[in-house]
Amino acid sequence: MILASAANVLVWVVWVAAAFACLASGVAVISFSNPFYSALALIGNLGSLAVLYLLLSAEFVAAAQVLVYAGAVMVMFLFVIAYLGGKADAPWTGHLPGQTIAAIVAAGALLVEIVLVIAGQADGHLSSPAEITDSFGSPAEIGRLFLTDQLLAFEITSVILLVAAVGGVILGSHSRQEASLGDDDARA
Amino acid sequence: MNAAAWTCLLLPLGSTVLITLLGGSISRRAAGWISTVSCAGAFAAAVVAFVVMLGRSPDDRSELSTAYTWLAAGNFKVGFSILTDPLSMFMMLVVTGVGSLIVAYSLGYMDGDDEERRYFAYMSLFVFSMLLLVQGGNLLFLLIGWGLVGLSSYLLIGFHHERPSAVAAAKKAFIMNAFGDATMALAFFLLIQKTGSLDFDVVFSRADGLSQTVLVLVALGLLGGAVAKSAQLPLQTWLPDAMEGPTPVSALIHAATMVTAGVYLIVRTNPLFELAPHVQELAAGLGTATLLMAGLIALVQTDIKRVIAYSTMSQIGYMFLGAGIGAYANAMFLLMVHAFFKALLFLGAGIVIHALGGEQDIRRMGGLRKLMPKTWLAMLIGGLALAGIPPLSGFFAKDSILAAALAGDTYDRVLFAVGIVGAFLTGLYTFRMLFVVFGGEQSAYVREHPPHAGHDRLVNWSMGLTVAVLAVLATFGGWIQFAGVWTPITDWLEPVAKPLIEATNSQEAVASIISVAVGALGIGVAWWIYSAHRMKAPRPWAVLEHKFYFDELYNGLFYWPAVALARILDWTVEGPIVNGSIVGVAGLTRRTGDWFRALQTGLVRVYAFALAAGLAVLVLVFIAVR
């Protein structure tokens, strides 16, 4: 049907745009020497990924991606970069020339291997995607899975978050102790 | 009878354990009393058993009492058993009787020594071990007792462990005895394999069917043990060195009991020896050679205890001669009276040594007979008995052996001739010692250190009384058997050891007259050289002074090759291979560690690269395998 093919073409166009944006911003992250620009490029990367998730019918994950990743994590990054100021500036590379070449070779090899596998259709497992229901990827479905089949993952994830929060507090508290010691000296 | 026999065996063991456990909480003298009373108690138990045995008919006198099965391996069983028969009864009486006298003497001799408790614990251990040896109901327990007396001997020779010479002597004795233990063990292995048992009656009855080779090997193994324990040729070098131990130890272990264990062994296993007659003849020959050699060496010894030690070696040679030609009862008779007069001689020498404050060199003694008349009398009795002068005990025993040798074949008669020469030497060296020590004028040393009577009544009584008892025994002890006329000992032992040779009355007479004459001749020569004219004795040949160079021979045969081999092994094996491999392993480990350390660059990027590279390789592998 023309409608179907129009929808298909639309999806294709969106896909190409999002994929291109994704890859370009990824390269940009590792290329800029100014970390501020790198963080901004990463935000772009996260946004295009959210679009791709939508194309894959993962609505809740896409929303979470934008809210949590781009909204919270990247803001944290930008706070730290702003705090560090000039110290965050880093030259591109140096000191280990062999490392750079070897790294490019290794990463390239990895990429080639994965592409080959995928191109070979992984022995035919990747030929036809399954049919999905309307509720696939909806918040209700995710919630149901989290609270029934994957309850353990849910709980453990919350524990990990707690641990990270504690870690963050501890890492930050050293300086406060040093500051308070300084105050004691001043008072005495 | 069995209860008495077990009591006799276990009392000394009990006293050892008691003294050991009580340790320092009892006084030193109390330890001595415990040991003495236990040995006396053992003697009393032995007498009780003896009386019971007397009441039985001669065929019924043997009893085997088993406490429990000590070892069971397949068909082979050995029980913790003791055998009470005429032969073991005889030995029990001798061991506990003479033993308790000597332990009582030790009460006085060792008085004041710091380690008196240890001494008495060891003495009780020895008495127990010797009783186990003679009472053992099978060959295995005989061997256990054998080993334990060797241990007690080691402990007691090395009693003064702060003296390196004593320690060396103890080791020498133990190692040479270990050689004998090994040959005996080999013989026992053969017996187990061929007869399946170590019980006396089973072995003796089944020995008939064994091949001559096996019988000769077994007899040789037993002879090896006997020769080692009794210090006969060629394993005799440990006995003179063993005089480093305290004098009562020399009396008990190295004169009266332990060294006679070899004779006991031959008499006990006489059925086996009779089936290998050449080995038995060899035993007689070794004994004879020993008695001659020991007699010659004793002529030049200057230490009073060593003279007596060599005379012990010589007399045991006579016992081996007797057992070797089949005159078992005569050999055991000599064993008994030898215990009496040899212990008498040793203990008397101990009194002399004690009185002179530890001096043992006879060249520094002299003229003691007026100062110590009672000791002089006791030693004189002992010396006369040793030389075989009637009516003292030695005469009856020794010449009965010589008469039996005369009654035998040509080989035996050769041994008889050598025995006669030995009798001459015996008289000569014994009275040389007696005249030098007690006769003549007082030497300078004696004048400086006059023998002092101790002030402690217990010491005086213990040493004096026991020596007096032994003197009485040495005088009258031989009257229990007069060959040809009255032979209770031969009859007593007949169920166990039937003599192979019996001398006729005329042979007895001939042997007696010759041996007495020769002995008296020896005494006369000694008197002429050492007492009457006090002339300078002829310079002894170096051979005699060096004890026929046996020590040097064994040194060269065994010690130096072992040292050389050890050095060679040290250079070739220990250094490069053992040490080198350990050091090499350590070095290799360190070098490997260093190499691995180079991987730890500390740079995160390098580690991350390693991860990525590894991942790439792994994926490649997975693809390829798929």
Add this chain to the structure above:
Amino acid sequence: MLGPDTAAYLIVAAFLFTTGALGVLVRRSPLIVLLSLEIMLNGANLALIAFSRHFANGDGQIFALAVMAVAASEVVVGLGLIVAMARKRLDLDVDKLSSLRG
């Protein structure tokens, strides 16, 4: 399914992953390294979502959410470390931080 099939998404994910790996291996600033790590995690997430769609199994999305939570936690700790380093006036250069050298 409309649009390109699963293989295309997977190739995009692979590219993202290797780009992030390259960034981790090559850059010297710990901040950029953390950003590159984020890219790698996102690449993995994309692959998870793609497979979840392919097999019509919601577990993949659950896992992706968990990965996101973990990534957030790790960023917290990592940034805390970087701030501590800055406080101690250390050079923000992974090559200089080699006191664990063997």
